[in-house]
Amino acid sequence: MLTWLILLAVLLIVLRFRFPYFLKDLQYAIQLCRVGYRLAKYAQSKPYFTILDRFLETVSRHPQKTFISFKDEIFSYQETDRQSNRIARALREHAGVRQGDTVALLLGNEPVFLWTWLGLAKLGCSAALLNYNLRSRSLLHCFSCCGAKLLVAAAELRGAVEEVLPALTEQGVTVFLLAEECDTVGMETLSDKIRLASDAPLPFDLRANVTFTSPAVFIYTSGTTGLPKAAVVSHQRLWGMSSVQSSAGVCSDDVVYVNLPLYHTAGFALGFTGAIERGASIALRNKFSASQFWDDCRKYNVTVMQYIGETMRYLCNTPKSPADQVHNVRIAFGNGLRGDVWRDFLERFGHVEIRELYASTEGNMHFINYTGQIGAVGRINALHKRMFPFAVIQYDLEKEEPVRNAEGLCIEAPRGETGLMVALITQKAPFSGYARDLQQTERKKLRDVLQRGDVYFNSGDLLRVDQHNFLYFQDRVGDTFRWKGENVATNEVSDILSMMSSITEANVYGVRVPGQEGRVGMAAVTLQKGEAFDGISVFTHVCTYLPAYARPRFIRVQSALEVTGTFKQMKVQLVQEGFSPDAVRDPLHFLDEREKRYSPLTMETHAAILRGAVKL
Structure with a gap:
């Protein structure tokens, strides 16, 4: 017996040093198999077992368990179920909502958002999640994408709806406001109708025709590269998104802090429905606040937090406090975490298991960094690649297309080289595309990648393995x-x-210069409070750390950088405005090689650049 124990110990030591990630790879592979088994079982069930059914399962088993904590209110799974029943009945009776309909939601982060989606799911309907920051034409564009004939809006967003109400009325759209009273012609109240509705369970027949391919929700892309598109999230796809919490190590005893917008994938699918999949609890906040973040975590006993974009950096930039490590957060999952911020966060706030993700709303693949390797967005696991085939292929940046060989097939990028991430579209990993936009849907498909006739999802992202x-x-x-x-x-x-x-922040992009090949680098930056732009120190810094070709030739100083609801930087407008002092009202500077500094960009200098008198 002793001999076997010694051999086992030696084997574990060898594995630890020869294959340092073996145990974590094995653990993740087992977790992946469990998730795959569950999803396969749900897909084969008759009737189809949806996220809603998982919610109702928890209601039955743990009715009094806290589901939502919001401000100073607590709602159990049972109370949430009853509230969603009232909303479903009110919409069915007064708005005529029926199975297969799509209802657009213009709501903020509050419990009624969650209740309304659950109520719509009980009617066999899908919801289009509108960004409540949108106004006028942008709001109308997003509404038109989903094909809804009903809009449910929060009372505080009444003004935004009134701006587009004539156009909505012309399209035959019914508008319900979550208020007790409303004197605007063309709007109806909903809160009063919900209050009077029964909270009794709804019959299953109302959603009997829902399948795994039925749309569960329409979630809009962030619009960083143009107008937002409504990604079709089927019930099957929603299950996949909701299982990310499981892959990150979340369990039913956890409290998940959801402070990101519910109209985006992170807040809705990874946060809200992910907690339903786990049978966990949610601490919901109406808006991310760096100053209140840790106080909320302590108040609600949060054990799992979400992050996205720059939120972790915002937390690291708050004033230090003796209570920084006084919390129970054990897991943080999200994406967009820079390596330097990652280190700063762990050093300041203590040991938290960071689970960096790579995924997209409409994509058919995701990766998770389950080892904690700083800077990595995921790890390639042999089982994962077998279940969901993908490839990193060579990409020609000048032609803006994949590199193909003599046979017309794509070429996989060698290890260590940057390439385009693509994933095979299969029944297990489908791509549902964008609502009412066949052209954009087709543009995301890449054909004849590794074999004739295959079709891959084009992520549009460049990654390196x-x-x-x-x-x-x-x-x-x-x-x-x-x-x-x-x-x-x-x-x-x-x-x-x-x-x-x-x-404070920098948003880098390339702009066209007449007569020049390629695009020249430009950066929009914001400065720390009380700081002035120092052209000499910035010049010295970029020359020290960047090769000549990567140094921004132009710098635009802004009071704030425009970002999406998930803190992704917006580049389209910046690229269009370019570096002309006529088009840009912000202070502009150019990399002045003669003076060894970034000098103010005047109209005379701009003209000299265009005629080639100033070398870039």
Whole structure:
């Protein structure tokens, strides 16, 4: 017996040093199999077992368990079930909502958002989640994408709806306001009708025709590269998204802090329905607040937090406190965490298991960094690749298309080299596309990739796989650009600029210059409060840390950078405005090689650049 124990110990030591990630790879593979088994079982069930059914299962088993904590209110699974029943009955009786309909929601982060979606699911309907920050034409565009004939809006958003009400009325759209009273012609109240509705369970027949391919929700892309598109999230796809919490190690005893917008995937699917999948509890906040974040975590006994974009950096920038490590958060999952912020966060706030993700709303693949490797967005697991085939292929940045061989097939990028991430579209990993937009849907498909006739989802993202099977996000196609025959990764340049103590944020992009090949680098930056732009120190910094071709030739100083609801930087408008002092009202500077500084960009200098008198 002793001999066997010694051999086992030796084997574990050998595995630890020869294959340092073996145990974590094995643990993740087992978790992946469990998730795959559950999803396969749900897909084969008659009738189809949806996220709603999982919710009702928990209501039956643990009716008094806390589901939502919001401000100073607590709602159990049972109370949430009853509230959603009232909403479903009110919509069915007074709005005529029936199975197969789509209802647009213009609501903020509050419990009624969650109750309304559950109520619609009980009627066999889908919901289009509108960004409550949108106004006028942008709001109308998003509404028109989903084909809804009914809009449910929050009372505080009445003004935004009134702006577009004539157009909605013309389209035959019914508008319900979550209020007791409303004197606007063309709007009806809903809160009063909900209050009078029965909270008795609804018959299953009302949603009997829902299948795994039925749309559960329409979630809009962030619009960083143009107008938002309504991604069709089927019930099957929603299950996949909701299972991310399971992959990250979340269990039913956890309290998940949801402070990101519910109209986006992170808040809705990874947070809300992910908690339903786990049978966990939610601490809901109407808006992310860096200053209140840890107080909320202590107040609600949060054990799992979400992050996205720059939220972790915002937390690290708050004033230090003796209570920084006084919390029960054990897991943080999300995406977009820079390596330097990752280290700062762990050092300041204590040991938290960071689970960085790579995924997209409409995509058919996701990766998770289950090892905690700083900077990586995921790890390639042999089982994962077998279940959901993908590839990182060579991409020509100048032609903006994949590199193909003599046979017309794509070429996989060697280890260590940046390439385009694509994933095979299969029954297990479908791509549902965008609502009422066949052209954009087709553009995301890449054909004849590794074999004739295959079809892959084109992520539009450039990633790199290292020698240890870790995945690193490099940039988005269209963000990375070529200058002086070299590829410039905007993320890398942004990180370098943000290292300066005077610069708060940097958004890097490429702009066209007449007579020049490729695109020249430009950065929009914001400064720390009380700081002035120091052209000499910025020049010295970029020359120290960046090669000549990657140094931004133009810098635009802004009071604030425009971001999406999930803190993704907006580039489209910046690219269009370029570097002309006529088009840009913000202070502009150019990299002045003669003076060894960034000098103010005047109309005379701009004209000299256009005629080639100033070398870039």
